[in-house]
Amino acid sequence: MARRNALAGIAALAIAGLALTSCGSNGAEAPSTDGEAAGDITFLTNRTDLEQSGTWDKYVAEFQKEYPDVNVEIEAITNYEDDVKTRMSTPNGYGDVLLIPNGVPQSQYADFFTSLGTTAEMEDTYRFLSAKSVGGQQYGLALGGNANGVVYNKEVFKEAGITDLPKTEDEFIADLKLVKDKTDAIPLYTNYKDGWPLGGQWTNIVGAVTMNPDAQTEMSHSAAPWTEGTDIYSLDSMLYNVVAEGLTEPDPLTTNWERSKTDFAQGKIATMVLGSWALGQLEASAKDAGADVENVGFMAYPASVDGKQAATIAGDYYLGINKNSENQAASRAWIDFLLEDSGFTQDEGMISAVTADELPANLDDLESNGVELLELSPAPEGEESLFSDTADKAQVDVWGNIYRQKLIDVARGQAEGDKDSVFAGLNEAWGQAVNDLSSK
């Protein structure tokens, strides 16, 4: 008897363990954000720096002037993506308002987030809707947006004798060679070791090269996207050529993002492919290093169609509401406040999601050079997550760094193959995935 009891106890523990690990989201009815804004809400953010500087507290105080009944608790998380993705397996574990982790596929938004309304009715008020629109419903609004292109040090360019900004790949490479010959700067810094600067920072440019807002959608249907003439080919081919010409850092395995900011400010690095979000940080580094803030320049990716250039703009992190939150109305009020009244995008030098707001000053360089700002058009209904799904299936991490690191290894002669074999391999994996997904 006693033995059976003991075994039963252990079995009960084991079952409790199973139950604990297998809690999923429950399929309750769709929550609504109508009603009175009151209660406690938790806001998850990746900006730990703004927590330390007290900026979030400032916003909360401002917010509470209008909504005294709402208490906002800020939770800033260093390792945001991974932590929040893990916490999303518990219904109430991911706060009330959060930045939607990039790793959540579009097809699962409805399982986790409250719809903020239909995309159609928001279209006139907001930018950057397409990325978080599924089946006509809008699940997230961009806290801010960025333009994608190349940051460059104006001082170094002047020293190298470059007067006009490059508008084609050939001009760009010729300029980088000038930098190499005439200055001590590294012409293009890839930040290979940290990895992330090789992912989205490049892939976000897809669309700007051929000035085609459907470039991403077309790529998710193409059996061989790494073929001359496409955006992704142009980007990766340029990267390959620059590395093969020895125009990047000598030992890519020991790069360091934090140090690269200072090196850039001090004129030891001429260019980096980064979004406009980086400008604020680079200017801050320049200030710390005692260099001229004015040297931080931003240009479009060196490609043009009939002499015209474009830069893609896209939302950074998107604000979403946990669909299990008990204070939907308060959560919505906080989102609206952040977007419209907080002045967040202005403080951060980002593009506001509100269409009526002015563009940030750091994009003046683009405007004065006649660069057109281009927003990708939304993927067709039912294909919202096709691009990411294809990338996952093909194991070609277009948003990550693994395949571009391999490309660089080949280009600098440290791995077998050549440009053609790398692109052939990518096309094969991608084509296979496109095939598999379309036959499903």
Add this chain to the structure above:
Amino acid sequence: MTVSPTDSHQAQPEAATPASLAGPRAKASKPGPNRKKPGFSLTPYLFLALGVGLLLLLTYVPAVNMIWYSFTDWNGLGPVGDWVGFENYQEVFTNPRIFGVFGVSIYYFAASFVQMALALYFAVILSFNTRFSNFFRGVIFFPYLINGVAIGFVFLYLFQPDGTLDTVLSWFGVTEPPQWLGDASIANYSLATTSVWRYTGLNFILFLGAIQSIPAELYEAAKIDGAGPWHQFRYIIFPGIRRIIGLSFILAISGALSVFEIPFIMTGGANGTATFVIQTLQTAFTYRSVGLASAMAVILLIIVLLVTWVQRKVFPDEKVDLS
């Protein structure tokens, strides 16, 4: 054999033990009013329950879950995906990109022999009465106490161009050192060396402990018989610590197959240094294929179990008898 003062000293506590144990035992055997019949008692199981419960909750349940995931196409978020049978396992074995990375483990496996040889060498030297031996024992064991992430960063700076290593080499006239991590033909050696530096201390302490458990009179007897240091090592120390060497060997194989920390911190698996565990991690979180990654983890577990089993078959666990 003559009985030295040391022996009689060692014998004392042993002699005392049975008497002290006998006390409570003798008491317990007296029949008391509440005493149950000899046989099953719940008490030991209650003591076990907490430990076993935690073990089940934190190790076995997740492991069973992982095996379950390995048969699904789950992406890691929301409800667990559809059952796909052995599709994931088939993928692991047929995709050369997945299985190819085991080649990297060979570097670490080879390095583990260097590591064991070094550890054994130092353990033998320091088990004799060397001056400052305690200090040197500390020095050799110390790297194992530092956490792996810190070691990764320390060596990252060491291997940088114009870093510490290059500076030291330049004193000896090496003016054009290679890129220790940037050169794909060298990177894995650099990482394996870091691993040796870190784990030699562990092997060392295992060997040293085993050597010190060899009774001192054996050496004395050997000396009287005219055995030099080499013969003492060959016929006393080596057979005396065979089991520990066998254990280290198993640890070396499973360690080489599942290397993670050092390459992950130092190169992130780039430049041809990705190991199977790094690959598994990338599959789960970069490609969002938790199902496939679980299958990879299960396969790694099976391989390690298999290797251990083969090793036990080839080198059976002989009972060591030094007398």
